[in-house]
Amino acid sequence: MIQHGKYLVEAVALCGDCHTPKDSQNRPIMDKWLQGATLAWVNQLSYKDWSSHAVSLVGLPEGWKEADMVQYLETGMLPNGGYTKPPMPPYRMSHKDALAITLYLESLKDGNNSETDKKESATKSGEESSTLFDK
Ligand code: HEC
Numbered sequence: 001m002i003q004h005g006k007y008l009v010e011a012v013a014l015c016g017d018c019h020t021p022k023d024s025q026n027r028p029i030m031d032k033w034l035q036g037a038t039l040a041w042v043n044q045l046s047y048k049d050w051s052s053h054a055v056s057l058v059g060l061p062e063g064w065k066e067a068d069m070v071q072y073l074e075t076g077m078l079p080n081g082g083y084t085k086p087p088m089p090p091y092r093m094s095h096k097d098a099l100a101i102t103l104y105l106e107s108l109k110d111g112n113n114s115e116t117d118k119k120e121s122a123t124k125s126g127e128e129s130s131t132l133f134d135k
Contacts, residue, residue: 059109
């Protein structure tokens with residue numbers, strides 16, 4: 001499942017194109033994979049209502065639960081209602097794909113955490129995922 005999410009993020013939805021910082025040659029900095037980035041090209045366009053800062057996705061955005069992220073990728077709708085500013089695409093993914101990406105993004109966090117955090121989040125996401133799957 002996590003592998004499928006990784007594939008979708010890396011090869012299909014290309015989240016990293018916007019959410020990973022780039023070096024001066026415009027190559028993604030892999031040490032900072034999905035840690036959030038400023039989109040210089042958006043600033044150059046200076047479109048009103050576009051956002052040039054793509055947030056960090058490692059371990060899901062601050063305060064987001066697994067179900068929030070799944071809903072967001074399925075509907076484009078934010079946890080508190082409303083939509084994200086462009087150029088973030090309002091994805092309409094299948095439940096399976098949305099869940100796979102969510103689990104993959106959560107799994108990225110484990111590397112940076114202490115042992116206790118790791119255990120806690122593993123149990124927690126395990127429980128929540130099975131609930132999501134039954135729907
Ligand atoms: C074309 C560039 C682009 C791509 C591709 C992209 N994003 Fe984003 N994303 C953004 C920008 C810019 C923002 C910030 C928007 C804002 O500040 O309102 C954002 C915001 C987000 C947010 C926070 C939403 C909010 O309003 O709090 C999440 C979660 C997110 N992206 C997940 C993803 C995932 C997962 C993928 C791949 C499946 C992805 N993004 C692909 C540009 C992109």
